[in-house]
Amino acid sequence: MHRRSFLKGAGVVTVVVVGGVVWRAYDQGVFSVGEGPAYEPWKDWSNDSGKTHGRLALVRAAILAASPHNTQPWLFKVTDSSIDLYIDTKRNVGALDPYLREEHIGMGCALENLMLAAAANGYQATVKFFPGKLGTIPADPTPKLLARVDLATGKQEESELYDAIPHRHTNRSAYFPQKPLPPEFVDTLGHLASDESNGKIFLFPAEADRKKIVEISSAANTEIYSDPEVDRGSNRWIRINWNSVQKSRDGLTLDTFGMPPIATAVAKTVPLWMLKWAASHGAIGGYSKLMLSAPLIGIIAVHDRYDQEHCLRAGRIWQRAHLLATARGLAARPCNEAVEMIDYERAHERPALRSRQLSELLGDPEWQPTFVFYMGYPTLTARASPRRPVENVVL
Numbered sequence: 001m002h003r004r005s006f007l008k009g010a011g012v013v014t015v016v017v018v019g020g021v022v023w024r025a026y027d028q029g030v031f032s033v034g035e036g037p038a039y040e041p042w043k044d045w046s047n048d049s050g051k052t053h054g055r056l057a058l059v060r061a062a063i064l065a066a067s068p069h070n071t072q073p074w075l076f077k078v079t080d081s082s083i084d085l086y087i088d089t090k091r092n093v094g095a096l097d098p099y100l101r102e103e104h105i106g107m108g109c110a111l112e113n114l115m116l117a118a119a120a121n122g123y124q125a126t127v128k129f130f131p132g133k134l135g136t137i138p139a140d141p142t143p144k145l146l147a148r149v150d151l152a153t154g155k156q157e158e159s160e161l162y163d164a165i166p167h168r169h170t171n172r173s174a175y176f177p178q179k180p181l182p183p184e185f186v187d188t189l190g191h192l193a194s195d196e197s198n199g200k201i202f203l204f205p206a207e208a209d210r211k212k213i214v215e216i217s218s219a220a221n222t223e224i225y226s227d228p229e230v231d232r233g234s235n236r237w238i239r240i241n242w243n244s245v246q247k248s249r250d251g252l253t254l255d256t257f258g259m260p261p262i263a264t265a266v267a268k269t270v271p272l273w274m275l276k277w278a279a280s281h282g283a284i285g286g287y288s289k290l291m292l293s294a295p296l297i298g299i300i301a302v303h304d305r306y307d308q309e310h311c312l313r314a315g316r317i318w319q320r321a322h323l324l325a326t327a328r329g330l331a332a333r334p335c336n337e338a339v340e341m342i343d344y345e346r347a348h349e350r351p352a353l354r355s356r357q358l359s360e361l362l363g364d365p366e367w368q369p370t371f372v373f374y375m376g377y378p379t380l381t382a383r384a385s386p387r388r389p390v391e392n393v394v395l
């Protein structure tokens with residue numbers, strides 16, 4: 001083939017290929033990060049139609065809370081004087097959370113946002129927890145009532161935590177390791193659960209402790225995801241496709257993986273198996289490195305990890321902690337594989353290695369670890385995750 005006609009042909013091919021990639025990128029929402037109906041709840045979060053005297057605004061705030069894999073397991077029943085919180089047990093991550101412990105913690109996160117919004121909307125709110133112990137995932141997916149929030153007229157109290165609700169996003173980018181957190185913040189964080197008799201935060205700023213936790217978490221991460229059953233449960237909630245994000249409005253999207261914008265854009269154009277291959281070959285961060293980049297690791301502990309109320313209290317503490325970090329310009333990310341391995345070892349009747357390892361770190365047999373997180377100054381801004389509309393979660 002003549003050189004000129006080859007170049008012409010190559011040019012046409014290039015235009016077609018580049019055009020195809022650009023079209024696929026466009027189709028995958030590469031140019032529309034955080035846009036579309038799936039992200040509307042972050043914008044109209046404090047609105048209320050007026051008909052419910054602000055009570056729907058409490059639910060609008062609640063649905064912006066954290067939840068495992070963004071499963072959003074919540075349902076709400078709003079009456080004139082109360083809001084009931086139900087867990088929708090079919091919205092689960094399967095073998096990764098065999099007792100729905102994490103889903104219950106997510107319910108506690110929603111409850112915390114709801115309580116902050118109640119105060120901001122002039123309600124005096126009182127929580128009643130319904131007692132119960134966690135069991136295996138029920139085959140019968142009937143929503144289960146976990147808590148009732150009674151609402152009476154009260155003093156209107158906005159807080160920095162309430163104001164932080166629409167700005168809180170899980171940040172999975174690397175953090176600046178040499179930038180320590182302000183001592184005043186660490187002190188406030190350490191006392192955040194001091195009014196809770198059934199929940200406590202343990203903080204680990206020392207490098208030697210952090211290295212130990214990272215080692216335990218990294219080994220747990222490798223082990224738990226090597227089980228195809230766990231992988232399947234997790235994959236159900238990974239949303240690569242733009243249209244599926246806008247349709248389901250839940251799950252983990254690539255925008256929230258903490259990658260730089262260009263890498264995120266490229267990732268959106270490749271299939272999931274390729275992304276997983278890249279991740280398993282160290283192309284997308286390295287989990288230990290990411291965790292170690294944070295100057296602070298924390299563990300939330302309760303007296304009984306499998307008690308319904310204790311899970312909800314742990315969730316309230318996490319949500320409060322993340323909102324406080326957000327309000328102070330800091331980033332945070334949960335890193336729960338070590339506690340997930342506690343559940344896994346229990347479910348598979350294996351020796352309780354992870355429970356022993358984490359308990360040794362706390363050094364107090366009264367407290368059982370149930371949630372691990374890290375905090376710091378981020379290298380990249382975190383993106384919002386999608387949310388289902390309030391109409392879909394009100395009974």
Ligand SMILES: Cc1cc2nc3c(=O)[nH]c(=O)nc-3n(C[C@H](O)[C@H](O)[C@H](O)COP(=O)(O)O)c2cc1C
Nearest residue numbers: 066067068069070102105106169170334335336385
């Ligand atoms: C109980 C619980 C466990 C979580 N565990 C992890 C985790 O191990 N790693 C992680 O990156 N995010 C974890 N998350 C964060 C969720 O993935 C996140 O809240 C969800 O995707 C919604 O995103 P947002 O927090 O930015 O709103 C956890 C959240 C909850 C409530």
